[in-house]
Amino acid sequence: MTRTHWVAIAAVVPALLFAGAATVASAGGDDGTNAAATVPAVDSAEAGFARDMAVHHQQAVEMSFIVRDRTQDEEVRRLAYDIANTQAGQRGTLLGWLDLWGLPKVLAGTEPMAWLKSGEHGEEHGGQHAGHGGVEQRDGAPMPGMATRAELDRLARSSGKQAEILYLRLMTDHHRGGVAMAQGCAGLCTVQAERNLAQRMVDGQQAELELMADLLKARGAAPRG
Known part of the structure; x- marks a missing residue:
């Protein structure tokens, strides 16, 4: 990323992280419980989802500032502004929970998505992998749905309609991976506040997927695969 991108992120993210921390401090589920009331295990679905989705969201923020x-x-x-703001705020909440739980934000020796049930992992197919929820993981991408470094570089070199189409395609893949991951937490996580957040991610990103499909169609394009 260029210095301009990092300056923009630096100006927005601290405020959103503060807002996320404030949300965490008072976060409660529908049953009135607080996210800090139960401390999950370091290798639990709750901790794994928080770590992996924080990484996943960070790339969405990066792509949005690029485009x-x-x-x-x-x-x-x-759309890019909305995604950057929403996902930076959610990322702050997830990292805030890890702090409250006294758990590491990076767990050495653990593969991404290890918290999901083994049956949800697909098998390798050629140069790609069938990831969680059937979402492909391209070689060089950290997790299913995420863009590779080469794809991010290509986005940074493009402009105009070409940049719009590439961004919408990459973000469509990204959201598909995010929805599948959030659905995994909604089914496996036991902290009610985290389950609630995961479901909001599913609802919000599915709505954005529909919008991105319309934006691509208006540009004579379609999502990949």
Whole structure:
């Protein structure tokens, strides 16, 4: 990323992390319990989801700041702004929970998505892997749905309509992976506040998937695969 991208992120993320921390401090589930009331195990679904989704969200923020500077299209810029703000705030909440639980934000020696049941992992197919929820993991990508470094570099070099289409395709893949991961937490996590957040992620990203499909169609394009 360029210095401009990092300056933009540095200006937005601290405030969102503060907001996330404030949310964590008062977060409660529908049953009135607090997210800090139960401390999950270091290798639990709750901790694994928080760590992996924080990484997943960070790339979405990165891609959104990149495309903001590569197009003047107001629809795409507005979508990118919404995604960056929403996911930076959610990331702050997830990292705040790990702090409250006294758990590491990075667990050495643990593969991404290890917290999901083994039956949800797919098998390797050629240069790609069938990941959680049937979402593909491309070689070089940290998790299913995430972009590779080469794809991010390509986005940073593109402009105009080309940048818009590439961003929408990459973010569509990204959201598909995020939805599958959040659905995994909604089914496996036991902390009610975290389950609630995971379900909000599912609902919000599914709505954005529909919007991105429309934006791609308007540009004579379609999602990948």
